[in-house]
Amino acid sequence: MPAQSSKPDLLQNSLLQNEPDDVVVSIRQLHVSYRQRQVLQDINLSLRSQHVTALIGPSGCGKSTLLRCLNRLNDLDERCTVTGQVLVNGRDIYAVEEDVVSLRREVGMVFQRPNPFPKSIFDNVAYGLRLLGVSTRSDLQQQVRKSLQDAALWDEVRDRLHSSALELSNGQQQRLVIARALAVQPKILLLDEPASNLDPISMLKLEELIATLKINYTILIVTHNMQQAARVSDFTAFMDAGELVEFAATSDLFTTPKQRRTEDYITGRYG
């Protein structure tokens, strides 16, 4: 990716210096387009460790696209052009020497549409663990169980771990892919509408899980549920039409947003 060499280093340095020490992901002047169409414009956003950041905004505004930039999933699409910088723990992940496989282990992602592999429930969760070299039966069993418990799915599947994951209901599949992401213990967890198919109790369990996980992880969650964003996150970013309109502490953004566009969106008004 072309470095933004036109920008003086001074600016970059001062940006760096103004950031809190616990920034794990730092997105700088990120632009994304598909073919000629810009879908993200000049995104600047930092994610702090042990904090949950919620990403909200209307459908099609670019939330999933932004998430995909953080573990280079957009690379898979050759029509997609990414410019700008994404630093993960200070490392430019678009640098040539970056190892994409280990990046994706570090930056786990739960997709908007549950995408279980056509394998058993157990093998779905064990998949990443096996790639990491976990091979003893008891280790696998123990870690699969722990991940399923964390994702609040264990009780429902403990008796059918070896049946196909595709037999699970939509909400169960959603929790399964969360368990699969948790199993490999990423440092950064990207959740793209993880609760869209969950009943209220499973949703609250997931929110509980997020609250526990944030002690060790950095979490970015996309949600269309404003109350959920308000409940689970420490910071909220509001995006609209490919721009980051406002970023603030969640309690500020939901009581006194600074931008009119944010206000209209979260209160459900015509723009």
Add this chain to the structure above:
Amino acid sequence: MQNRHSQHISREFNDELETIRSQVLRMGGLLETQLDKAILAMLDNDAVLAAEVKHGDAEINQMEMEIDAACIDVVARRQPAASDLRFIIGVFKTIAELERMGDESKRVAKMSAAERASVLPVEINTELRHMGELVQNMLHDVLDAFARMDASAAVAVAQSDERVDDKYELISTAAMRCMVEDSASVSAAMSLMWAARSLERIGDRCQNVAENVIYLVLGRDVRHLPLDGLLEPSG
């Protein structure tokens, strides 16, 4: 609020907020009438008017409960955010203040001028009348600020409370002097002080409502802050 913002996509939600807003204004209007009557009853020693004030308070109490219920309903069903949230919270606090101003008005109405007239210097009554006017204006202006969601008008109201406090000082000092100088005036002077005290409280409560208006317009809690320069742009 509704006039400052575009419309909600949910028309029902719009209507609910609009209804609450107009209910608050109606409650405020009732209170204004109560206060006007109470002050008149006190100054003219009009027992019939005083009785009207006493009965009229029930309607204010009733309205407080109705608006309360409407706000709870909105919170439960709509989960209001941002300016809508501040509006609902602001209304909650405001109607509690209005209800208590109703109670104070009842107290004002009860204070009889008959005995005062005979034993107290007439200037004291004039001061009390002025104080009543100041408080009436505060109430009128703060309801107006609420209706128009006008933060600068609210600031002006909050600032004018000082003048009410000064009048209260002046009246209570004069009343105490009367008591010291002439023991026959004690009961009249006490009644005067109680009336002034109730008016002073109404002034304080108008100031609280003004602060609510500032909060719901600007999203800033200005209680216990100096009001000077509040509306100048800051960080």
